[in-house]
Amino acid sequence: MKKTFTLSGEVEASEYVPSTGEATMIILQEKLNDRKNIFILDEPEKSLGNTYVNEIIVPKLIELGKMKKTVIVVTHNANIAVRTFPYTSILKVYDNGNYKTYVGNPFVDKLTSTSNPDDTLNWKEESLRVLEGGEKAFEERGEIYGKNDS
Incomplete structure (x- = not known):
């Protein structure tokens, strides 16, 4: 990703490096929407806030389960471990x-x-x-x- 900004009338380009949480969100969003039958997630909540886990990750895991997908999750997060049934x-x-x-x-x-x-x-x-x-x-x-x- 590239980001440009103007400083004193000069345009500079710099490489944008997403935070660990942003990178995790991008990767999870992409991978959880794949048309695969098996998903293996190792601590998907790592570097993510509870709101994102509760509002995005948990519903997506529930949806994958309803679609009869095999989802293997390694987690210590109670919301994921309990709410995904x-x-x-x-x-x-x-x-x-x-x-x-x-x-x-x-x-x-x-x-x-x-x-x-x-x-x-x-x-x-x-x-x-x-x-x-x-x-x-x-x-x-x-x-x-x-x-x-x-």
């Missing part, structure tokens, strides 16, 4: 020097170990633990914005 969630847990992999979804509120079907975790509890500040952050949001007790 994931059919499958994968959780890696580090335990005593080893990684364990769990698979599940919010609809059954369960994550099951890929190596031991008797080893299960609660989807909601694990989401509260690993997403954006954990349970404390979710509780504080409820206190700040008010809870609907009805």
